[in-house]
Amino acid sequence: MTTHTETPPRPQVPKRTEELDEVVIRFAGDSGDGMQLAGMQFTNETAVAGTDLATLPDFPAEIRAPAGTLFGVSGFQVNFSSHDIFTPGDNPDVLVMMNPAALKVNLRDLKPGGIIIADTAEFTENNLKKAGFATSPLEDGSLAKYQVFPVDITQMTLRAVEGLNLNTKVASRCKNFYALGLTSWLFTRPIDPTIRWIEGRFKKTPELVDANIRALKAGYHFGETAEMFAVQYEVKPARLVPGKYRNITGNSATALGFIAAAERAGLPLFLGSYPITPASDVLHEVASYKNFNVYTFQAEDEIAAVGAALGAAYGGAIGICTTSGPGMLLKQEMINLAVMVELPLIIADIQRAGPSTGMPTKTEQADLLMAIYGRASESPVVVLAPATPGECFFMAFEAVRLAAKYMVPVIYMSDGYLANGAEPWKIPKVSELPQIDVQFRTSPEGFQPYLRDPETLARAWVKPGTPGLEHRIGGLAKEDVTGHVSYDPINNEKMVRLRAEKVARVAMDIPRTDVRGDPSGKLLVIGWGSTYGALVEATERVRAQGKSVSHVHLRYLNPLPPDLKEIIRRFERVLVPELNTGQLLKIIRAEYLVDAKGMNKIQGYPFKVGELMQKIQELLEE
Amino acid sequence: MSQAATPMLKLTRKDFMSDQEVRWCPGCGDYAILAQMQKVLPELGIPRDQLVFVSGIGCASRFPYYMNTYGFHTIHGRAPAIATGLKISRPELHVWVVTGDGDGLSIGGNHLIHALRRNVDIKILLFNNRIYGLTKGQYSPTSELGKVTKSTPFGSLDYPINPIEIALGAEATFVARSVDVETKHLQETLRRAHEHKGSAFIEILQNCNVFNDGAWEPITDRATKGDHQLVLEQGKPLVFGKNREKGIRLGKDMNPEIVTLGEGVDTSQLLVHDETNPSMAYILSRLGPQFPTPIGVFRAVKRMTYDEGANAQIESAKKRLGPGDLEAILNRGDTWVVK
Numbered sequence A: 001m002t003t004h005t006e007t008p009p010r011p012q013v014p015k016r017t018e019e020l021d022e023v024v025i026r027f028a029g030d031s032g033d034g035m036q037l038a039g040m041q042f043t044n045e046t047a048v049a050g051t052d053l054a055t056l057p058d059f060p061a062e063i064r065a066p067a068g069t070l071f072g073v074s075g076f077q078v079n080f081s082s083h084d085i086f087t088p089g090d091n092p093d094v095l096v097m098m099n100p101a102a103l104k105v106n107l108r109d110l111k112p113g114g115i116i117i118a119d120t121a122e123f124t125e126n127n128l129k130k131a132g133f134a135t136s137p138l139e140d141g142s143l144a145k146y147q148v149f150p151v152d153i154t155q156m157t158l159r160a161v162e163g164l165n166l167n168t169k170v171a172s173r174c175k176n177f178y179a180l181g182l183t184s185w186l187f188t189r190p191i192d193p194t195i196r197w198i199e200g201r202f203k204k205t206p207e208l209v210d211a212n213i214r215a216l217k218a219g220y221h222f223g224e225t226a227e228m229f230a231v232q233y234e235v236k237p238a239r240l241v242p243g244k245y246r247n248i249t250g251n252s253a254t255a256l257g258f259i260a261a262a263e264r265a266g267l268p269l270f271l272g273s274y275p276i277t278p279a280s281d282v283l284h285e286v287a288s289y290k291n292f293n294v295y296t297f298q299a300e301d302e303i304a305a306v307g308a309a310l311g312a313a314y315g316g317a318i319g320i321c322t323t324s325g326p327g328m329l330l331k332q333e334m335i336n337l338a339v340m341v342e343l344p345l346i347i348a349d350i351q352r353a354g355p356s357t358g359m360p361t362k363t364e365q366a367d368l369l370m371a372i373y374g375r376a377s378e379s380p381v382v383v384l385a386p387a388t389p390g391e392c393f394f395m396a397f398e399a400v401r402l403a404a405k406y407m408v409p410v411i412y413m414s415d416g417y418l419a420n421g422a423e424p425w426k427i428p429k430v431s432e433l434p435q436i437d438v439q440f441r442t443s444p445e446g447f448q449p450y451l452r453d454p455e456t457l458a459r460a461w462v463k464p465g466t467p468g469l470e471h472r473i474g475g476l477a478k479e480d481v482t483g484h485v486s487y488d489p490i491n492n493e494k495m496v497r498l499r500a501e502k503v504a505r506v507a508m509d510i511p512r513t514d515v516r517g518d519p520s521g522k523l524l525v526i527g528w529g530s531t532y533g534a535l536v537e538a539t540e541r542v543r544a545q546g547k548s549v550s551h552v553h554l555r556y557l558n559p560l561p562p563d564l565k566e567i568i569r570r571f572e573r574v575l576v577p578e579l580n581t582g583q584l585l586k587i588i589r590a591e592y593l594v595d596a597k598g599m600n601k602i603q604g605y606p607f608k609v610g611e612l613m614q615k616i617q618e619l620l621e622e
Numbered sequence B: 001m002s003q004a005a006t007p008m009l010k011l012t013r014k015d016f017m018s019d020q021e022v023r024w025c026p027g028c029g030d031y032a033i034l035a036q037m038q039k040v041l042p043e044l045g046i047p048r049d050q051l052v053f054v055s056g057i058g059c060a061s062r063f064p065y066y067m068n069t070y071g072f073h074t075i076h077g078r079a080p081a082i083a084t085g086l087k088i089s090r091p092e093l094h095v096w097v098v099t100g101d102g103d104g105l106s107i108g109g110n111h112l113i114h115a116l117r118r119n120v121d122i123k124i125l126l127f128n129n130r131i132y133g134l135t136k137g138q139y140s141p142t143s144e145l146g147k148v149t150k151s152t153p154f155g156s157l158d159y160p161i162n163p164i165e166i167a168l169g170a171e172a173t174f175v176a177r178s179v180d181v182e183t184k185h186l187q188e189t190l191r192r193a194h195e196h197k198g199s200a201f202i203e204i205l206q207n208c209n210v211f212n213d214g215a216w217e218p219i220t221d222r223a224t225k226g227d228h229q230l231v232l233e234q235g236k237p238l239v240f241g242k243n244r245e246k247g248i249r250l251g252k253d254m255n256p257e258i259v260t261l262g263e264g265v266d267t268s269q270l271l272v273h274d275e276t277n278p279s280m281a282y283i284l285s286r287l288g289p290q291f292p293t294p295i296g297v298f299r300a301v302k303r304m305t306y307d308e309g310a311n312a313q314i315e316s317a318k319k320r321l322g323p324g325d326l327e328a329i330l331n332r333g334d335t336w337v338v339k
């Protein structure tokens, strides 16, 4: 590693290295402090070092909330381990705190004996007051049960970038990298991935490349030299399935999944969208891949976004739109039309906490019933949900495949936690991805707009511009086969049932349901979406106590897997934990006439493993 | 284009009539508009399969069902959005949008504005009958103040909007007005819209003889139309009147004024129409009630279209970055191998 002459000479302080199995770190500071960035870069470092990991970014909706306030605190939690992990961890082992407000908000979660690194420069009287501390916790002994490392991060950062002619404001913005450097040293994570990232990110402003790298290295070297750090921790690489890996967030995986699917279908991709948290990053990422025959269209609103996507689908492209709850509501009328005209359309709902504007940056799973039922009349669509950030890729791909195969709208339900959360992702080989076989009808021989494939019940996809196949489609009731406008009562019921049957037949494409744990027993836990990690860990731990609990995680919510009924029968009780008031629960109870119980949390945060275990144990003991 | 090699097509009006029975009320102005479209299209030499009519909801919006081309009858107010997605991804198609005063200016006002502002190469026909026809006669955003309808038994309270002003305000590159019964004028205006590259907007004054009969009577009635129509012609002075005896010039206060030709006034003092002059379009769009109603092309200018731009971006990205390499983007960033 190269050293800057600006950093002080390093006396060799003997340091011990302790090996740990799993560490949970939470970075927190003002929303302008760059804590999300520090967290993401730390995640990348530990990913490259080969550990398993899971993350939980947690930030306010305000871009730059007033400095030092409790509501302006932005945090990023990362759990990394030498074994398989599934959640960002219930309680952190380490807090990296950039100000008193951050400490105030996060302290209650820290494990006893945990580490606190705090920027002393920010523990001013004024900031302490804003955070509601009467005296400085760094000095009043209230943190005695923790290991506290007070470091003047601000001052040291300024010193590290001295001589670069930056004004103090710009210079002190580098302190997130100082904190990252120090944390990287403490947990023996390599900083070169971060150096490469800085070089790429600030390519156009060399002085910022220099400043941020200096701050990063200064933090790292401070750990090496400062006597207060006697121990360095090491977390060995995890034994993951062999292969090539990268770190990926759910939104990134979603974007790549859509692009991969359009590529495998050999069709242009049209993404219509209107910016909304936490979905915007999918639009941003897809927009950077124009060379893949990708159209991205930032519409005037969500209605136009889905309308344009449907227009493109009508023209023979893969039409996709991305949104979150409030935008989802606006799209339903267009999805209703897509159901009627039987065109493929993919709608990604990256759910957030509501209702209404709610808590835009927090997670929730409460759009499920809206996705399945929330349209006028009988309006069946396919509904899918990925379970992990990496899985977003495969389910996004699957959404496109099913939409094209069955000529039907598919709603893909991610959420804020999956969207921004990251995990190591085994990179698939393109050749292993299924081919999406789209046949546009070109032959006028015997053509009728609503003739159906006998197996899938899909009607033919016909591109305008195909000679001899001119025809009209629309939202008015259609006569079977001909597609002529028809108000015939019997025909109407027939068409309603045909559209429902077509969606029901998607079940043919659903793989066998995987039961984690024994195939039968006392308690079956059924989950969907982003609760996967917490449910896996909770059920595994309770099972390890010798108890009978199994876990099924649904990726297909409409239609439901055909074997689910049989699986449910083999258990005495069923528990459906969800981040809503019991939406899948209602469906399970109605579909399978089982007295399933719910476990529900609507706080904008994922389940903690501990609370799930408690509920599972309770049910097993009842 | 797949049809480039086909010799000049000999299509007739009949070729553009679909097998569906037309279901507008007898006497409705929509029939005349349909007929002019079916007359103009064969002369354009475009194969039927290259034409797409996209509409919203309303009497007007039933239009696509009667055209033997591709057609998409969508939902209320949203046709411009759907047409935009289609045109961007299939720029070679000829995409027409049919909408009404309620569909296009009430529920769909926003989409109309944005489609025009983007200059997507679609042709938007707004059938303005100043009423909600399909829902049986409620007032619309173009109904006159105080309009008594079933939903406004004591008269409507909102001021009407002027579709031409909306289109100009949205920076549409082609803005015109025509009339259902002015068959030749309407044909010519449709042809001009077709020839225009970019978003074209035509307000077509249309009579709903059931719920708002005679809404445009002064402009359409043989006896009065001379005084009430101002036919715009590029490069020609603004002359009107039964005997073409009146003209419009700019007064000292910069406001337009009506003058009678002869009494010391000749056409050289009149305003000369210029479709490329934004001030001219603006003045014409805002002539007060004492003035005749201009029909014809208010504005026709050239600008890059959205669909051209979108496709050019893809081509330039391919040139700059090479064609998309899926393997490469999946493996982007820091990677590591687990053995």
Ligand SMILES: Cc1ncc(C[n+]2csc(CCOP(=O)(O)OP(=O)(O)O)c2C)c(N)n1
Pocket (backbone or CB within 6 Å): B057, B058, B059, B060, B061, B076, B099, B100, B101, B102, B103, B104, B127, B129, B131, B132, B133, B134, B135, B140
């Ligand atoms: C979402 C929605 N709201 C309301 C309606 C009912 N509706 C159908 S047509 C129409 C008004 C149409 O008026 P206009 O666009 O002027 O067309 P016209 O019938 O006069 O040609 C309304 C309100 C609808 N179909 N969809």
Ligand code: SF4
Pocket (backbone or CB within 6 Å): B023, B024, B025, B027, B028, B029, B030, B059, B060, B129, B133, B134, B207, B208, B209, B210, B211
């Ligand atoms: S209601 Fe009016 S606009 Fe509608 S078809 Fe009848 S006459 Fe025409």
Ligand SMILES: [Mg+2]
Pocket (backbone or CB within 6 Å): B058, B100, B101, B102, B127, B128, B129, B130, B131, B132, B133, B140
């Ligand atoms: Mg109308």
